[in-house]
Amino acid sequence: MATVKYTDEHEWISVDNGVGTVGITDYAQEQLGDVVFVEVPDVGRSVAKGEAIAVVESVKAASDIYAPVSGEVVAANGALADAPGDVNLEPMGKGWFFRIRLADPKELDGLMDQAKYEAFVKSLA
Amino acid sequence: MAATTASDTLKRTPLYALHVALGAKIVPFAGYEMPVQYPMGILNEHLHTRSAAGLFDVSHMGQIRLTAKPGRNAAVALERLVPGDIAGLKPGQMRYTQFTNDQGGILDDLMVTSTGDHLLLVVNAACKDADLAHIRRHLSDDVEIEPMFARGLLALQGPAAVDVLAAHAPQVRGMTFMTGSFVMIGGAECYVTRSGYTGCDGFEISTPADACESIARLLLADARAKPIGLGARDSLRLEAGLCLYGHDIDTTTTPVEAGLVWSIGKDRRAKGGFPGDQIIIRQIAGGPxxxxxxxxxxxxxxxxxxxxxxxxxxxxxxxxxxxxxxxxxxxxxxxxxxxxxxxxxxxxxxxxxxxxxxxxxxxxxxxxxxxxxxxxxxxxxPLPARQSVASARAMWRPHLEWQFAFPSGQRTPWRQ
CATH class of the missing domain: 2.40.30.110 (Aminomethyltransferase beta-barrel domains)
Incomplete structure:
Protein backbone atom coordinates (compact mmCIF):
# COMPACT_ATOMS: atom_id res chain seq x y z
CA MET A 1 0.00 0.00 0.00
CA ALA A 2 1.44 3.30 -1.10
CA THR A 3 2.14 6.08 1.38
CA VAL A 4 0.98 9.50 0.18
CA LYS A 5 2.56 12.64 1.62
CA TYR A 6 2.26 16.33 0.80
CA THR A 7 4.59 19.34 0.85
CA ASP A 8 3.76 22.93 1.72
CA GLU A 9 4.63 23.71 -1.93
CA HIS A 10 1.54 21.68 -2.90
CA GLU A 11 3.33 18.67 -4.32
CA TRP A 12 2.27 15.13 -3.50
CA ILE A 13 4.48 12.06 -3.38
CA SER A 14 3.11 8.54 -3.40
CA VAL A 15 5.76 6.06 -2.24
CA ASP A 16 5.73 2.37 -3.07
CA ASN A 17 8.74 0.07 -2.58
CA GLY A 18 11.16 2.95 -2.15
CA VAL A 19 10.06 4.79 -5.32
CA GLY A 20 7.93 7.93 -5.05
CA THR A 21 5.64 9.26 -7.79
CA VAL A 22 5.42 13.08 -7.66
CA GLY A 23 2.84 15.56 -8.92
CA ILE A 24 0.96 18.64 -7.84
CA THR A 25 -2.21 18.65 -5.77
CA ASP A 26 -5.74 19.45 -6.85
CA TYR A 27 -5.46 22.73 -4.94
CA ALA A 28 -2.33 23.65 -6.91
CA GLN A 29 -3.85 22.88 -10.33
CA GLU A 30 -6.95 24.84 -9.35
CA GLN A 31 -4.79 27.85 -8.41
CA LEU A 32 -2.73 27.58 -11.60
CA GLY A 33 -5.61 27.28 -14.03
CA ASP A 34 -5.25 25.49 -17.35
CA VAL A 35 -1.77 23.93 -17.60
CA VAL A 36 -0.24 24.41 -21.05
CA PHE A 37 3.31 23.12 -20.67
CA VAL A 38 5.25 20.90 -18.27
CA GLU A 39 9.02 20.54 -18.26
CA VAL A 40 9.93 17.24 -16.62
CA PRO A 41 13.42 16.26 -15.39
CA ASP A 42 15.79 13.90 -17.19
CA VAL A 43 15.82 10.30 -16.00
CA GLY A 44 18.99 9.53 -14.07
CA ARG A 45 19.30 12.99 -12.53
CA SER A 46 20.19 13.05 -8.84
CA VAL A 47 18.37 15.69 -6.86
CA ALA A 48 18.41 17.04 -3.34
CA LYS A 49 15.25 17.61 -1.35
CA GLY A 50 13.89 21.09 -2.16
CA GLU A 51 15.70 21.39 -5.50
CA ALA A 52 13.75 22.93 -8.39
CA ILE A 53 13.32 19.97 -10.70
CA ALA A 54 10.39 20.64 -13.01
CA VAL A 55 8.42 23.59 -14.34
CA VAL A 56 4.70 23.87 -14.86
CA GLU A 57 3.34 26.65 -17.07
CA SER A 58 -0.31 27.57 -16.95
CA VAL A 59 -2.33 30.22 -18.73
CA LYS A 60 -1.69 32.40 -15.69
CA ALA A 61 1.88 31.78 -14.53
CA ALA A 62 4.92 29.55 -14.44
CA SER A 63 5.93 27.71 -11.31
CA ASP A 64 8.83 25.55 -10.24
CA ILE A 65 8.20 22.09 -8.90
CA TYR A 66 10.54 21.04 -6.09
CA ALA A 67 11.82 17.60 -5.26
CA PRO A 68 9.93 16.63 -2.10
CA VAL A 69 12.72 14.20 -1.18
CA SER A 70 16.31 13.50 -2.21
CA GLY A 71 17.05 10.73 -4.68
CA GLU A 72 17.42 9.75 -8.30
CA VAL A 73 14.84 10.39 -11.01
CA VAL A 74 13.88 6.99 -12.42
CA ALA A 75 10.96 8.00 -14.68
CA ALA A 76 9.37 11.11 -16.15
CA ASN A 77 5.88 11.49 -17.55
CA GLY A 78 6.62 12.19 -21.20
CA ALA A 79 2.91 12.06 -22.05
CA LEU A 80 2.48 15.50 -20.48
CA ALA A 81 4.28 17.04 -23.47
CA ASP A 82 1.25 16.28 -25.63
CA ALA A 83 -1.37 16.37 -22.91
CA PRO A 84 -0.43 19.00 -20.29
CA GLY A 85 -4.13 19.29 -19.47
CA ASP A 86 -3.86 15.91 -17.69
CA VAL A 87 -2.44 17.89 -14.76
CA ASN A 88 -5.80 19.65 -14.46
CA LEU A 89 -7.93 16.61 -15.18
CA GLU A 90 -6.16 14.11 -12.92
CA PRO A 91 -3.54 15.89 -10.83
CA MET A 92 -3.04 12.80 -8.66
CA GLY A 93 -3.45 10.29 -11.49
CA LYS A 94 -2.21 10.52 -15.07
CA GLY A 95 -1.04 14.09 -14.39
CA TRP A 96 2.02 12.82 -12.45
CA PHE A 97 5.37 14.50 -13.23
CA PHE A 98 8.21 12.13 -12.34
CA ARG A 99 9.27 9.14 -10.21
CA ILE A 100 12.17 9.32 -7.79
CA ARG A 101 14.07 6.54 -5.94
CA LEU A 102 14.30 7.78 -2.38
CA ALA A 103 17.82 8.24 -0.98
CA ASP A 104 16.52 8.50 2.58
CA PRO A 105 12.95 7.33 3.36
CA LYS A 106 13.15 9.18 6.68
CA GLU A 107 12.75 12.45 4.75
CA LEU A 108 9.09 11.50 4.35
CA ASP A 109 8.55 12.03 8.07
CA GLY A 110 8.91 15.75 7.60
CA LEU A 111 6.03 15.89 5.09
CA MET A 112 2.30 16.23 5.75
CA ASP A 113 -0.22 13.41 5.66
CA GLN A 114 -3.55 13.96 3.96
CA ALA A 115 -5.37 15.28 7.06
CA LYS A 116 -2.61 17.76 7.82
CA TYR A 117 -2.42 18.90 4.21
CA GLU A 118 -6.17 19.45 4.02
CA ALA A 119 -5.99 21.56 7.18
CA PHE A 120 -3.07 23.47 5.65
CA VAL A 121 -5.07 24.23 2.48
CA LYS A 122 -8.03 25.37 4.57
CA SER A 123 -5.75 27.77 6.43
CA LEU A 124 -4.81 29.41 3.10
CA ALA A 125 -8.38 30.32 2.22
CA MET B 1 -10.99 50.60 13.67
CA ALA B 2 -12.16 48.40 10.87
CA ALA B 3 -9.67 47.75 8.15
CA THR B 4 -10.66 48.90 4.70
CA THR B 5 -10.55 45.95 2.36
CA ALA B 6 -10.11 46.20 -1.35
CA SER B 7 -13.63 45.00 -2.00
CA ASP B 8 -15.03 48.01 -0.12
CA THR B 9 -13.90 50.26 -2.90
CA LEU B 10 -14.40 47.96 -5.88
CA LYS B 11 -17.29 48.67 -8.21
CA ARG B 12 -19.56 46.15 -9.89
CA THR B 13 -21.03 46.09 -13.38
CA PRO B 14 -24.75 45.45 -13.99
CA LEU B 15 -23.80 41.80 -14.64
CA TYR B 16 -22.08 41.05 -11.33
CA ALA B 17 -24.92 38.87 -10.01
CA LEU B 18 -25.04 36.96 -13.30
CA HIS B 19 -21.28 36.30 -13.19
CA VAL B 20 -21.60 34.87 -9.69
CA ALA B 21 -24.61 32.78 -10.71
CA LEU B 22 -22.62 31.39 -13.66
CA GLY B 23 -19.82 30.31 -11.31
CA ALA B 24 -17.24 32.89 -12.38
CA LYS B 25 -13.96 33.39 -10.58
CA ILE B 26 -14.09 37.08 -9.64
CA VAL B 27 -10.93 39.22 -9.50
CA PRO B 28 -10.30 42.94 -9.02
CA PHE B 29 -9.64 44.60 -12.39
CA ALA B 30 -9.42 48.35 -13.07
CA GLY B 31 -11.42 49.10 -9.94
CA TYR B 32 -14.13 46.54 -10.68
CA GLU B 33 -14.96 43.05 -9.52
CA MET B 34 -14.76 41.22 -12.83
CA PRO B 35 -14.97 37.59 -14.00
CA VAL B 36 -11.54 36.27 -14.98
CA GLN B 37 -12.93 32.88 -15.99
CA TYR B 38 -15.99 30.67 -15.74
CA PRO B 39 -16.02 26.94 -14.94
CA MET B 40 -15.23 26.16 -18.60
CA GLY B 41 -11.70 27.52 -18.07
CA ILE B 42 -9.60 30.01 -20.03
CA LEU B 43 -8.38 27.57 -22.71
CA ASN B 44 -11.84 26.30 -23.60
CA GLU B 45 -13.37 29.77 -23.37
CA HIS B 46 -10.79 31.01 -25.85
CA LEU B 47 -11.35 28.11 -28.26
CA HIS B 48 -15.11 28.36 -27.94
CA THR B 49 -14.99 32.04 -28.94
CA ARG B 50 -12.89 31.18 -32.02
CA SER B 51 -15.26 28.40 -33.08
CA ALA B 52 -18.71 29.66 -32.01
CA ALA B 53 -19.52 32.75 -29.92
CA GLY B 54 -18.38 34.25 -26.63
CA LEU B 55 -20.17 36.86 -24.55
CA PHE B 56 -17.95 39.26 -22.61
CA ASP B 57 -18.99 41.81 -19.99
CA VAL B 58 -17.02 44.95 -20.79
CA SER B 59 -19.32 47.31 -18.90
CA HIS B 60 -16.34 48.50 -16.86
CA MET B 61 -15.10 50.38 -19.91
CA GLY B 62 -16.01 54.05 -20.15
CA GLN B 63 -18.69 55.24 -22.55
CA ILE B 64 -18.73 58.98 -23.17
CA ARG B 65 -21.06 60.92 -25.47
CA LEU B 66 -19.99 64.18 -27.09
CA THR B 67 -22.51 66.54 -28.65
CA ALA B 68 -21.54 69.70 -30.50
CA LYS B 69 -22.58 72.97 -28.92
CA PRO B 70 -24.49 75.33 -31.25
CA GLY B 71 -22.28 76.46 -34.10
CA ARG B 72 -19.48 74.03 -33.16
CA ASN B 73 -18.24 70.75 -34.66
CA ALA B 74 -17.60 67.90 -32.21
CA ALA B 75 -15.40 65.88 -34.59
CA VAL B 76 -13.15 68.84 -35.40
CA ALA B 77 -12.90 69.59 -31.67
CA LEU B 78 -11.99 65.97 -30.77
CA GLU B 79 -9.25 66.00 -33.41
CA ARG B 80 -7.38 68.46 -31.17
CA LEU B 81 -6.77 65.53 -28.76
CA VAL B 82 -6.29 62.56 -31.10
CA PRO B 83 -4.34 61.86 -34.33
CA GLY B 84 -7.17 59.89 -35.95
CA ASP B 85 -9.32 61.16 -38.81
CA ILE B 86 -12.49 61.92 -36.84
CA ALA B 87 -13.81 64.75 -39.00
CA GLY B 88 -13.98 62.29 -41.89
CA LEU B 89 -16.30 59.87 -40.06
CA LYS B 90 -19.63 59.51 -41.80
CA PRO B 91 -22.69 58.81 -39.63
CA GLY B 92 -22.52 55.19 -38.48
CA GLN B 93 -18.76 54.87 -39.00
CA MET B 94 -16.36 53.86 -36.27
CA ARG B 95 -12.62 54.45 -35.88
CA TYR B 96 -9.78 53.48 -33.53
CA THR B 97 -7.54 56.27 -32.24
CA GLN B 98 -5.51 57.43 -29.22
CA PHE B 99 -5.40 60.37 -26.84
CA THR B 100 -1.80 61.59 -27.10
CA ASN B 101 0.29 63.79 -24.81
CA ASP B 102 2.74 66.55 -25.75
CA GLN B 103 5.57 64.02 -26.03
CA GLY B 104 3.59 61.92 -28.48
CA GLY B 105 2.93 59.30 -25.79
CA ILE B 106 -0.42 57.58 -25.46
CA LEU B 107 -2.76 58.64 -22.63
CA ASP B 108 -5.34 56.07 -23.66
CA ASP B 109 -6.63 54.33 -26.76
CA LEU B 110 -10.27 54.48 -27.72
CA MET B 111 -12.99 53.80 -30.25
CA VAL B 112 -14.96 56.70 -31.70
CA THR B 113 -18.27 56.20 -33.49
CA SER B 114 -20.31 58.92 -35.13
CA THR B 115 -24.08 58.58 -34.89
CA GLY B 116 -24.54 61.71 -36.96
CA ASP B 117 -25.83 63.67 -33.97
CA HIS B 118 -23.18 62.59 -31.47
CA LEU B 119 -19.76 61.05 -31.10
CA LEU B 120 -19.72 57.93 -28.92
CA LEU B 121 -16.39 57.15 -27.27
CA VAL B 122 -15.40 53.88 -25.62
CA VAL B 123 -12.30 54.26 -23.45
CA ASN B 124 -10.39 51.96 -21.12
CA ALA B 125 -11.79 51.37 -17.64
CA ALA B 126 -8.60 52.28 -15.80
CA CYS B 127 -8.31 55.57 -17.72
CA LYS B 128 -11.92 56.68 -17.91
CA ASP B 129 -11.90 59.25 -15.10
CA ALA B 130 -8.67 60.79 -16.36
CA ASP B 131 -9.98 60.76 -19.95
CA LEU B 132 -13.17 62.50 -18.88
CA ALA B 133 -11.19 65.21 -17.06
CA HIS B 134 -8.90 65.56 -20.10
CA ILE B 135 -11.86 66.01 -22.45
CA ARG B 136 -13.57 68.47 -20.10
CA ARG B 137 -10.39 70.52 -19.78
CA HIS B 138 -9.89 70.86 -23.51
CA LEU B 139 -13.27 70.53 -25.20
CA SER B 140 -15.85 72.12 -22.86
CA ASP B 141 -16.26 75.19 -25.06
CA ASP B 142 -17.12 73.09 -28.09
CA VAL B 143 -19.06 70.04 -26.90
CA GLU B 144 -21.50 68.82 -24.29
CA ILE B 145 -19.72 65.99 -22.49
CA GLU B 146 -21.87 63.22 -21.10
CA PRO B 147 -20.23 60.32 -19.26
CA MET B 148 -22.43 57.23 -19.56
CA PHE B 149 -20.46 55.10 -17.10
CA ALA B 150 -23.54 53.34 -15.76
CA ARG B 151 -24.48 51.85 -19.12
CA GLY B 152 -23.83 48.21 -19.88
CA LEU B 153 -21.42 47.11 -22.61
CA LEU B 154 -21.45 43.56 -23.94
CA ALA B 155 -19.10 42.09 -26.52
CA LEU B 156 -20.42 39.16 -28.53
CA GLN B 157 -17.50 37.70 -30.47
CA GLY B 158 -16.85 34.76 -32.75
CA PRO B 159 -17.99 33.33 -36.09
CA ALA B 160 -21.48 32.56 -34.72
CA ALA B 161 -21.93 36.00 -33.13
CA VAL B 162 -23.84 37.33 -36.11
CA ASP B 163 -26.32 34.42 -36.03
CA VAL B 164 -26.80 34.66 -32.28
CA LEU B 165 -27.47 38.40 -32.36
CA ALA B 166 -29.49 38.36 -35.57
CA ALA B 167 -31.99 36.00 -33.93
CA HIS B 168 -33.06 39.01 -31.85
CA ALA B 169 -32.11 41.84 -34.20
CA PRO B 170 -32.07 40.66 -37.86
CA GLN B 171 -30.77 43.99 -39.16
CA VAL B 172 -27.30 43.38 -37.68
CA ARG B 173 -26.62 40.99 -40.58
CA GLY B 174 -26.44 43.98 -42.85
CA MET B 175 -23.90 45.85 -40.73
CA THR B 176 -20.35 46.02 -42.05
CA PHE B 177 -17.17 45.95 -39.99
CA MET B 178 -16.45 49.12 -37.96
CA THR B 179 -19.94 50.57 -38.27
CA GLY B 180 -22.58 51.27 -35.62
CA SER B 181 -26.34 51.42 -35.46
CA PHE B 182 -29.23 51.83 -33.00
CA VAL B 183 -30.85 48.41 -32.55
CA MET B 184 -33.74 47.16 -30.38
CA ILE B 185 -32.81 44.01 -28.46
CA GLY B 186 -35.32 42.41 -26.11
CA GLY B 187 -37.34 45.62 -26.02
CA ALA B 188 -34.41 47.88 -25.09
CA GLU B 189 -32.76 50.41 -27.37
CA CYS B 190 -29.08 49.54 -27.72
CA TYR B 191 -26.23 50.94 -29.78
CA VAL B 192 -24.48 48.12 -31.61
CA THR B 193 -21.15 48.27 -33.44
CA ARG B 194 -19.59 45.51 -35.52
CA SER B 195 -16.24 45.47 -33.79
CA GLY B 196 -14.35 43.81 -30.99
CA TYR B 197 -11.07 42.95 -29.37
CA THR B 198 -10.58 39.28 -30.22
CA GLY B 199 -9.54 39.06 -33.87
CA CYS B 200 -12.93 37.49 -34.60
CA ASP B 201 -16.01 38.86 -36.24
CA GLY B 202 -18.42 40.20 -33.63
CA PHE B 203 -20.33 43.02 -32.05
CA GLU B 204 -20.16 45.37 -29.10
CA ILE B 205 -23.55 46.20 -27.64
CA SER B 206 -24.10 49.29 -25.49
CA THR B 207 -27.19 48.73 -23.35
CA PRO B 208 -29.23 50.70 -20.83
CA ALA B 209 -27.96 49.70 -17.37
CA ASP B 210 -31.25 48.07 -16.35
CA ALA B 211 -31.50 46.02 -19.56
CA CYS B 212 -27.95 44.67 -19.55
CA GLU B 213 -28.60 41.49 -17.58
CA SER B 214 -31.78 40.53 -19.46
CA ILE B 215 -30.00 41.03 -22.80
CA ALA B 216 -27.02 38.97 -21.61
CA ARG B 217 -29.38 36.18 -20.51
CA LEU B 218 -31.22 36.38 -23.82
CA LEU B 219 -27.98 35.94 -25.76
CA LEU B 220 -26.70 33.18 -23.46
CA ALA B 221 -29.95 31.26 -23.96
CA ASP B 222 -28.50 30.41 -27.38
CA ALA B 223 -26.35 27.30 -26.93
CA ARG B 224 -23.73 28.70 -29.30
CA ALA B 225 -22.96 31.61 -26.94
CA LYS B 226 -20.99 31.01 -23.74
CA PRO B 227 -19.87 33.54 -21.11
CA ILE B 228 -16.16 34.37 -21.46
CA GLY B 229 -13.93 35.98 -18.82
CA LEU B 230 -11.06 38.44 -18.87
CA GLY B 231 -8.47 35.64 -19.05
CA ALA B 232 -9.59 34.49 -22.50
CA ARG B 233 -10.19 38.10 -23.55
CA ASP B 234 -6.48 38.63 -22.95
CA SER B 235 -5.29 35.54 -24.85
CA LEU B 236 -7.66 36.31 -27.74
CA ARG B 237 -6.41 39.87 -28.16
CA LEU B 238 -2.80 38.74 -27.74
CA GLU B 239 -3.16 36.25 -30.61
CA ALA B 240 -4.74 39.03 -32.66
CA GLY B 241 -1.73 41.29 -31.97
CA LEU B 242 -3.92 43.93 -30.32
CA CYS B 243 -2.44 46.33 -27.76
CA LEU B 244 -3.49 46.35 -24.12
CA TYR B 245 -3.25 49.83 -22.63
CA GLY B 246 -0.91 50.07 -19.64
CA HIS B 247 1.12 47.13 -20.97
CA ASP B 248 1.84 47.39 -24.70
CA ILE B 249 1.14 51.10 -24.95
CA ASP B 250 1.31 53.88 -22.36
CA THR B 251 2.46 57.50 -21.93
CA THR B 252 6.03 56.53 -22.86
CA THR B 253 5.19 54.86 -26.19
CA THR B 254 4.14 56.73 -29.30
CA PRO B 255 1.61 55.39 -31.81
CA VAL B 256 4.50 55.11 -34.29
CA GLU B 257 6.61 52.95 -31.98
CA ALA B 258 3.51 50.86 -31.27
CA GLY B 259 2.92 50.18 -34.97
CA LEU B 260 -0.33 52.13 -35.00
CA VAL B 261 0.50 54.52 -37.85
CA TRP B 262 -2.35 52.99 -39.84
CA SER B 263 -4.75 54.63 -37.36
CA ILE B 264 -3.40 58.13 -38.05
CA GLY B 265 -5.34 59.98 -40.73
CA LYS B 266 -3.41 60.88 -43.91
CA ASP B 267 -4.42 64.49 -43.65
CA ARG B 268 -3.50 64.56 -39.98
CA ARG B 269 0.03 63.30 -40.74
CA ALA B 270 0.46 66.23 -43.07
CA LYS B 271 -1.11 68.94 -40.94
CA GLY B 272 -0.75 67.79 -37.33
CA GLY B 273 -2.89 69.68 -34.83
CA PHE B 274 -2.88 67.06 -32.04
CA PRO B 275 -0.71 66.77 -28.91
CA GLY B 276 2.79 65.55 -29.73
CA ASP B 277 2.19 66.05 -33.45
CA GLN B 278 5.75 67.18 -34.25
CA ILE B 279 7.32 64.14 -32.61
CA ILE B 280 4.84 61.73 -34.19
CA ILE B 281 5.19 63.24 -37.67
CA ARG B 282 8.98 63.14 -37.37
CA GLN B 283 8.87 59.48 -36.32
CA ILE B 284 6.61 58.59 -39.23
CA ALA B 285 9.09 60.19 -41.64
CA GLY B 286 12.38 59.06 -40.08
CA GLY B 287 11.42 55.92 -38.20
CA PRO B 288 10.93 55.49 -34.46
CA PRO B 382 5.00 40.37 -38.18
CA LEU B 383 2.18 41.85 -36.18
CA PRO B 384 -1.04 42.08 -38.06
CA ALA B 385 -0.73 45.77 -38.92
CA ARG B 386 -4.40 45.91 -39.51
CA GLN B 387 -7.02 43.27 -39.83
CA SER B 388 -9.28 42.54 -42.68
CA VAL B 389 -12.67 40.94 -42.60
CA ALA B 390 -15.09 39.56 -45.06
CA SER B 391 -18.25 41.57 -44.84
CA ALA B 392 -20.09 39.16 -42.60
CA ARG B 393 -18.37 35.83 -42.27
CA ALA B 394 -14.94 36.59 -40.97
CA MET B 395 -13.12 33.40 -40.14
CA TRP B 396 -10.10 33.31 -37.96
CA ARG B 397 -7.19 31.11 -39.02
CA PRO B 398 -3.70 31.51 -37.64
CA HIS B 399 -0.84 31.08 -40.09
CA LEU B 400 2.49 29.69 -39.16
CA GLU B 401 3.81 33.21 -38.97
CA TRP B 402 1.03 34.46 -36.74
CA GLN B 403 -0.63 36.23 -39.59
CA PHE B 404 -4.28 36.57 -40.18
CA ALA B 405 -6.17 35.26 -43.09
CA PHE B 406 -9.71 36.14 -43.85
CA PRO B 407 -11.33 34.75 -46.98
CA SER B 408 -11.73 38.09 -48.71
CA GLY B 409 -13.20 41.48 -48.14
CA GLN B 410 -12.31 45.03 -47.31
CA ARG B 411 -9.25 45.89 -45.29
CA THR B 412 -10.31 48.07 -42.46
CA PRO B 413 -8.47 49.58 -39.53
CA TRP B 414 -9.06 47.42 -36.51
CA ARG B 415 -8.86 48.28 -32.90
CA GLN B 416 -5.21 47.77 -32.01
Missing part, protein backbone atom coordinates in the same frame (compact mmCIF):
# COMPACT_ATOMS: atom_id res chain seq x y z
CA UNK B 289 13.83 54.54 -32.17
CA UNK B 290 12.10 51.29 -31.23
CA UNK B 291 9.24 49.20 -32.54
CA UNK B 292 6.60 46.91 -31.14
CA UNK B 293 7.11 43.44 -32.60
CA UNK B 294 5.43 40.09 -32.39
CA UNK B 295 7.54 37.35 -30.81
CA UNK B 296 7.39 33.61 -31.21
CA UNK B 297 9.45 31.68 -28.64
CA UNK B 298 10.89 28.56 -30.28
CA UNK B 299 10.31 26.24 -27.35
CA UNK B 300 7.27 25.89 -25.15
CA UNK B 301 8.42 28.23 -22.37
CA UNK B 302 6.18 31.26 -22.11
CA UNK B 303 7.80 34.70 -22.29
CA UNK B 304 5.80 36.77 -19.85
CA UNK B 305 5.49 40.52 -19.38
CA UNK B 306 8.70 42.14 -18.15
CA UNK B 307 11.03 39.47 -19.55
CA UNK B 308 14.07 41.10 -21.10
CA UNK B 309 14.71 40.61 -24.80
CA UNK B 310 18.41 40.22 -25.60
CA UNK B 311 20.50 39.69 -28.70
CA UNK B 312 22.61 36.57 -29.11
CA UNK B 313 25.45 38.31 -27.27
CA UNK B 314 23.23 38.99 -24.27
CA UNK B 315 22.82 42.75 -24.77
CA UNK B 316 19.40 43.97 -23.67
CA UNK B 317 17.29 45.24 -26.59
CA UNK B 318 13.96 45.74 -24.91
CA UNK B 319 11.35 43.81 -23.02
CA UNK B 320 8.21 41.79 -23.40
CA UNK B 321 5.08 43.86 -22.78
CA UNK B 322 2.54 41.04 -23.16
CA UNK B 323 3.17 37.35 -23.34
CA UNK B 324 1.30 34.16 -22.83
CA UNK B 325 0.04 30.97 -24.34
CA UNK B 326 -2.01 31.18 -27.51
CA UNK B 327 -4.63 28.44 -27.34
CA UNK B 328 -5.51 28.65 -31.06
CA UNK B 329 -1.82 28.84 -31.94
CA UNK B 330 -1.14 26.02 -29.45
CA UNK B 331 2.08 27.62 -28.34
CA UNK B 332 3.63 30.58 -26.61
CA UNK B 333 3.55 34.04 -28.16
CA UNK B 334 4.38 37.53 -27.03
CA UNK B 335 4.82 41.11 -28.09
CA UNK B 336 7.33 43.63 -26.94
CA UNK B 337 9.58 46.49 -27.96
CA UNK B 338 13.03 46.22 -29.50
CA UNK B 339 15.29 48.89 -30.96
CA UNK B 340 14.70 49.58 -34.61
CA UNK B 341 17.80 47.69 -35.80
CA UNK B 342 16.36 44.43 -34.45
CA UNK B 343 12.73 44.94 -35.41
CA UNK B 344 12.84 43.36 -38.88
CA UNK B 345 10.65 40.29 -39.31
CA UNK B 346 12.57 37.07 -38.74
CA UNK B 347 15.25 38.57 -36.49
CA UNK B 348 16.58 35.98 -34.07
CA UNK B 349 16.39 37.19 -30.50
CA UNK B 350 16.57 35.60 -27.12
CA UNK B 351 14.55 35.95 -24.00
CA UNK B 352 16.53 36.26 -20.82
CA UNK B 353 15.26 33.61 -18.56
CA UNK B 354 16.94 33.96 -15.18
CA UNK B 355 15.28 31.97 -12.42
CA UNK B 356 12.63 33.92 -10.62
CA UNK B 357 12.39 36.57 -13.32
CA UNK B 358 10.48 35.16 -16.21
CA UNK B 359 9.01 32.43 -14.08
CA UNK B 360 6.85 34.21 -11.54
CA UNK B 361 5.27 32.06 -8.91
CA UNK B 362 1.57 31.61 -8.78
CA UNK B 363 1.40 30.15 -5.33
CA UNK B 364 3.58 30.76 -2.31
CA UNK B 365 6.98 29.16 -2.84
CA UNK B 366 10.42 29.68 -1.47
CA UNK B 367 12.71 31.53 -3.84
CA UNK B 368 15.12 29.40 -5.78
CA UNK B 369 18.59 29.31 -4.26
CA UNK B 370 20.26 28.19 -7.46
CA UNK B 371 19.44 30.64 -10.23
CA UNK B 372 19.79 28.90 -13.54
CA UNK B 373 20.15 31.68 -16.05
CA UNK B 374 19.71 30.85 -19.68
CA UNK B 375 18.43 32.28 -22.88
CA UNK B 376 15.52 30.82 -24.77
CA UNK B 377 15.59 31.63 -28.46
CA UNK B 378 12.78 33.35 -30.21
CA UNK B 379 12.28 35.41 -33.31
CA UNK B 380 10.30 38.39 -34.41
CA UNK B 381 7.19 37.83 -36.44
Missing amino acids: PRRRVGLRPEGRTIAREGTEIVDTGGAVLGKVTSGGFGPSLNGPLAMGYVDRAHAATGTKLALWCAAGRCRPRSWPCRSSSTPTGGADLMRTV
